[in-house]
Amino acid sequence: MSQIPLLSLTNIGKTYVEPVLAGVSLQIRSGQVLALTGENGAGKSTLSKIICGLINATDGTMLLDGHAYQPGSRQDAERLGIRMVMQELNLIPTLSIAENLFLQQMPQRFGWIDKPRLAKMAKEQMATVGLDDLDPWTLVGELGVGHQQMVEIARNLIGHCRLLVLDEPTAMLTDREVELLFLQIARLQAEGVAIIYISHRLEELKRVANTIAVLRDGELVCDADIAGYSSDDLVRLMVGRAVDAEREHGARHFGAPLLRVRDIARRGVVQPTSFDLRAGEVLGIAGLIGSGRTELLRLIFGADRADQGELFFGEQTTATRINSPKAAIAAGIAMITEDRKGQGLLLPQAIASNTTLAKLTTVSKRGWIDNDAETAVADQYIKRLNVRCRNGAQAVGELSGGNQQKVVIARWLYRDCPIMLFDEPTRGIDIGAKFEIYQLLAELAQQGKGLVIVSSDLRELMLISDRIAVMSAGSLVKTFERGQWSQDAILQAAFSGYAKPTDAADVIKTAATSQAA
Known part of the structure; x- marks a missing residue:
């Protein structure tokens, strides 16, 4: 040098x-x-x-x-x-x-x-x-x-x-x-x-x-x-302190299905896919980039139009038509997108405005925003999620990436939907805040909400999930119960739709070695 x-x-x-x-x-x-x-x-x-x-x-x-x-x-x-x-x-x-x-x-x-x-x-x-x-x-x-x-x-x-x-x-x-x-x-x-x-x-x-x-x-x-x-x-x-990085998962009790997805698909992107999401459950979705994980969430949320498939809520025997995010929100579905800047936030607007965006009727009077009510809501979630900012009036575009992510999550916590779809919820979040988010997810599950979480971090999914469903080449190929999965088994399933067996084994071995390191 x-x-x-x-x-x-x-x-x-x-x-x-x-x-x-x-x-x-x-x-x-x-x-x-x-x-x-x-x-x-x-x-x-x-x-x-x-x-x-x-x-x-x-x-x-x-x-x-x-x-x-x-x-x-x-x-x-x-x-x-x-x-x-x-x-x-x-x-x-x-x-x-x-x-x-x-x-x-x-x-x-x-x-x-x-x-x-x-x-x-x-x-x-x-x-x-x-x-x-x-x-x-x-x-x-x-x-x-x-x-x-x-x-x-x-x-x-x-x-x-x-x-x-x-x-x-x-x-x-x-x-x-x-x-x-x-x-x-x-x-x-x-x-x-x-x-x-x-x-x-x-x-x-x-x-x-x-x-x-x-x-x-x-x-x-x-x-x-x-x-x-x-x-x-x-x-x-x-x-400036020690962080408990290995929180005990703890036992959770599941209720009846909140959502039943049946044969939902979009040509060339997601093959016919079915699963149930139970009350109090965290369902992780694993897979490679391009495997259809995000696309599956977007179909459920109505952000993309499905070619086929049905969604049933609770004990309904008649399918609910979800053809837009507005319809999904009305049915009780929230989605925290992977692209917080492009799809999740109004960057020039205040933290307070972004927090209440999905439930404006509660902070407005006669069609006008009640600034005091909006500020009170923002202050509550800033404190709850430990958002690092000057106050709720600060533009969300001035925050760091992790704090922006917390504002997106705050919006949907305020909306209080029973079904929550998280696409890469800890992307760009530091390790201290990451485990705060894990704790929050556990609390939401304990409250009886159903959570579907897409993550590229296998250790994250294995830490927080009750079940892990694996997607490969647009298909849901395998679902593992807690205690039945291993990193190698999940990776094998993730590659099953793409690689030759020898190629998959080589990459799995390399990935497993890196995770162990």
Whole structure:
């Protein structure tokens, strides 16, 4: 490694209304993988955005190769080889995968875009992140968030890159995609690329990083070799206290079915699928990206139109027609979407407005919003979910990703639906808040609600679920009762609709090894 750090940060600070970063000093060298972690709101994303030119620091200085570095924009940083894959994806949904990948460098022939060459370039780049089974002309807006994440990663691996910032890159990825990403990180590291890897998944940090930096309340509390710290040590540094990461599941009592799904399907996406959801039950849905997990929830919620199938509520013998989210909400179904920014929140609006959005009649008089009533509701849920904010009047777009997720959950808790569909409920949430959410889910089940939870984190599903249903290639292939599942068995079922047996076994072995690590 060079004696001169690739990037040096000295006393970096950022103040909005209040300081969110203060006195952060770090050095990053070529070929180094720096794990950056901390609770939601600790300043991780703010620091990375300063490095990558998205915002300016209020205080401090930066040096790149020993020379003053102060990018005025993301484009300025990228020209110098500083790139970032953000939680908020920087893709254009109305363009194809190929066009998004090479938007700034379209191959041309006689003044026209050379589409055959573009397709070839795109397929080669897509293969590096495991997307070689997709058509490069597929519109990005038609992809799930997990596939979009891989497209964004592939885009940032094109061309000159000296420092790559990855902000929660695996939050929406399953084990197969995570392994492909780790292979790319190892390749980049060998080529001398420095990487800042931001994640709450502590077991991943120890796999990929040389050093660890921990932020707490905007201040750097640790900058050291990661080998000297256990996961428990890092949690204590992050939250200032120990966290009980292995809550006992406890016995739950199930009632009669709240929802009976019968042969619901959408051509090419979800094959005819049936299951019952009982009162007081947490039903986990596992599977690879593209297996139909999210699409199944969207069919139940009426966000997509089913080609066939019926939904029965409670003891009804007549099916209820759900052809829109409005109809689903009226029937008692809530859905916490995987894409909180695009589908879950009104980002410019206040926390209070977002919290009461699904039940406005209770905070309005004669068609006008009662601000005092709305504020009281928001304050209640801010306290209950420990949302880190100034007050309920703060715009939800100013919050960290994890706190935004809590606001989405608060809205549906306030609506009080008996059936709740959660798509990646802990995406982008730090470990302390994650177990607060787990406790909340357990409380909802104890209240008699029925919960369906899609998660890319198998350990999460195995910790919180009463049953786990596995989807593969659009079909619900197997359902495991608590005590009957194993990680290998779930992964085997998840791959059953895709891979040759030998290929599946190889990936399962690799994924199981990484989980054990």
